[in-house]
Amino acid sequence: MKIILLGAPGAGKGTVAKLLTEYDGSVQISTGDILRAAVKQGSELGTKAKDYMDRGDLVPDSLIMQIMEARLQEPDCQNGFILDGFPRTIPQAQELKELLIKLGIKMNFVANLDVPRDVILDRLTTRRTCSNSSCQEIYNVKSNPPAEGGKCKKCGSPVIQRADETEEAITNRLETYNNKTAPLIGFYEKEGLLKNFLSLSSKDTVEEIKKALKG
Ligand code: AP5
Numbered sequence: 001m002k003i004i005l006l007g008a009p010g011a012g013k014g015t016v017a018k019l020l021t022e023y024d025g026s027v028q029i030s031t032g033d034i035l036r037a038a039v040k041q042g043s044e045l046g047t048k049a050k051d052y053m054d055r056g057d058l059v060p061d062s063l064i065m066q067i068m069e070a071r072l073q074e075p076d077c078q079n080g081f082i083l084d085g086f087p088r089t090i091p092q093a094q095e096l097k098e099l100l101i102k103l104g105i106k107m108n109f110v111a112n113l114d115v116p117r118d119v120i121l122d123r124l125t126t127r128r129t130c131s132n133s134s135c136q137e138i139y140n141v142k143s144n145p146p147a148e149g150g151k152c153k154k155c156g157s158p159v160i161q162r163a164d165e166t167e168e169a170i171t172n173r174l175e176t177y178n179n180k181t182a183p184l185i186g187f188y189e190k191e192g193l194l195k196n197f198l199s200l201s202s203k204d205t206v207e208e209i210k211k212a213l214k215g
Helices: 013-024 031-041 044-055 061-071 075-079 090-103 117-126 167-181 183-190 202-214
Strands: 002-006 027-030 081-084 109-114 127-130 138-140 194-198
Touching (some): 002 013, 002 183, 013 027, 013 081, 013 109, 013 138, 013 202, 027 031, 027 075, 031 044, 031 061, 031 081, 044 061, 044 167, 061 090, 090 183, 109 202, 117 167, 167 183, 183 194, 194 202
Parallel strands (some): 002 081, 027 081, 109 194
Antiparallel strands (some): 127 138
16 A cells, blocks of 8 residues: 555554554554654754654654655565655645655555544543654553553563653644644645545554555
8 A cells, every 4th residue: 555644643643554554564654753763863863853853843844855755765665655744744745746756656545534632632641652763662551551561562662751742742743733734634635635534443444444445
């Protein structure tokens, strides 16, 4: 599959993307995971991105486009990919459109995960993430807790709260989403690529996305 997952912070993009990779071997490409791994490694990219991320602001489009142009040409993308958290602005969506034409890639559709705001706030304050940058498994203290002692069930590393999960950063991320990312819904509607999914259960959403891919 070749799809884009669109949705507010906490809508469940990462959770749905990870479940979809088990379906047909498509890879999850999360710009958030790539950036968090770079911050942890202390690379040049990480140093540039850290302050934006901690505040809940978007990282500059030019940095993201450099990452994505290279990532989409890696061999594992040939089996398919799920874009999680990219594109995030109209300029990113326009540049992605040109890049896909250049690479001869046709997307199946853009899945917009629609979740009420009160559910989102609850999910973000109760989320925990594996601290191992090559794992980054997602947990939730209410709906999907980690193993005893707060360890990741997959790799055993400590499970932590992300740096951008303070109340202030969450409020800023939701505002940034409304101002900069929500306009992509109209953009992809005009492109004829948009499909909306009311995403209260990640498993049900995954089944609906699979159905849409077949139909
Ligand atoms: P990123 O990592 O992409 O963060 P985000 O979009 O804010 O999304 P989240 O990861 O917070 O949420 P999600 O929708 O994946 O939800 P999840 O599945 O975890 O980006 C982080 C930062 O990086 C940005 O702020 C920005 O600075 C930068 N960045 C990244 N991409 C960029 C770009 N393209 N351009 C510029 N800057 C960029 O679920 C949330 C919680 O809910 C979890 O605990 C989960 O277990 C739980 N949950 C999910 N679904 C359900 C369900 N159905 N029922 C119960 N619980 C559920």
